[in-house]
Amino acid sequence: MFGNFYHLAIAIGFLVSLILLKDKKGKELIAHKVIAFTLFLVLIMELAGSYTASKSINNSLLYNIGWVYIESFLLIYYFNLLEFNEKFKRSIFYISLGLLALGLINSLFFQSLTQVFQFYSFLPFALLIIVLAVRFLTNLMNLRVYADYNLVLLPHFWICWAILLFYIEAILLFGAYQFRPVLVLDNVHLLFTINKLVAGLMYLVFGLAFMLPWIYKKKLVIE
Numbered sequence: 490m491f492g493n494f495y496h497l498a499i500a501i502g503f504l505v506s507l508i509l510l511k512d513k514k515g516k517e518l519i520a521h522k523v524i525a526f527t528l529f530l531v532l533i534m535e536l537a538g539s540y541t542a543s544k545s546i547n548n549s550l551l552y553n554i555g556w557v558y559i560e561s562f563l564l565i566y567y568f569n570l571l572e573f574n575e576k577f578k579r580s581i582f583y584i585s586l587g588l589l590a591l592g593l594i595n596s597l598f599f600q601s602l603t604q605v606f607q608f609y610s611f612l613p614f615a616l617l618i619i620v621l622a623v624r625f626l627t628n629l630m631n632l633r634v635y636a637d638y639n640l641v642l643l644p645h646f647w648i649c650w651a652i653l654l655f656y657i658e659a660i661l662l663f664g665a666y667q668f669r670p671v672l673v674l675d676n677v678h679l680l681f682t683i684n685k686l687v688a689g690l691m692y693l694v695f696g697l698a699f700m701l702p703w704i705y706k707k708k709l710v711i712e
Contacts, residue, residue, distance in 0.1 A: 496535060498689035502696030503528035509699040511600035520570045522547055524648065524695050527563045529542050530555060531692060550603045557607050558592065561614035564652065568621035569643060573634055581621070608667040615656045622653045651694040660688045 506525040513521050536553040541548040542646055548594065569581050592610040596602045600609055628634045640646045662684050666673040673680055 491707070495685045496532070496539070498693040499528060499532045499535060502692045502694070503532055505696035506699055509696075510704055516570050520567055520645070521699065523567045523570070524699075527560060527567075528666050528692055528695055529560060530563070547604065549601075549605055549607075551608070553602050553607050557611045558616065560590075561588075561611075561618065564618050565614075565621065568618070568625060569702040571625055571634065572621075577624075580619075584617060588617065598641055606663065608663050612653045612660065615660050619653060620661075622649045622656075625649050626653075642701045644701060647694050647701075648659065651691040651698075655687050655691040658684065 503525065504665075506521065506528055510518070510521055511527060534551060538548050538551055541551065565581060565585055571579055572578050572581070588610075591613060592607070595607055600607045625634075625645070629640060629643075629646060635643055662667045662673070662680055665680075
């Protein structure tokens with residue numbers, strides 16, 4: 490029942506983001522496309538994940554490639570588009586390459602890409618995404634970006650908060666599962682229901698947030 494809600498939330502987010510792609514230009518269009526493609530990727534991945542789980546097939550490879558790596562790089566690229574400091578953008582690029590190298594080392598020597606969820610690869614990606622989200626919010630509050638824009642009507646403001654909430658929750662959940670598995674397994678239904686709820690809300694916000702400037706006829710321009 491809840492799985493259906495989760496998939497529906499992702500699908501609604503994707504369809505809304507796709508419909509609202511029109512009338513966008515430049516980097517704003519690219520950022521919107523990144524979010525739309527992320528939703529499409531997640532929808533396909535979660536449908537495949539549900540199917541493989543129902544057949545008792547190990548889907549670690551699916552989630553490691555799709556979530557830990559591809560989705561992480563998409564969100565990093567999204568924040569890179571919103572960044573105004575060119576030097577910091579280059580730093581993000583080199584850090585991302587470093588995280589990819591760490592992921593390769595982890596896959597070869599510590600956590601199999603096909604057998605287990607790669608928490609040691611996920612954690613640095615998640616921390617970087619959190620840092621980028623906090624940096625973007627800080628830039629917003631200090632009027633370094635979107636200085637003349639109402640925050641309540643800014644899709645990136647809500648998307649950023651949704652990402653921040655989900656990744657903090659995900660680190661706590663999968664960190665607990667990595668180091669205190671008994672604690673998580675004893676409460677597995679409750680904890681993973683909360684995880685799906687937070688994730689579903691994040692992906693729903695990804696799409697619905699773009700309705701705000703459309704409703705109020707406010708144009709977005711990445712400065």
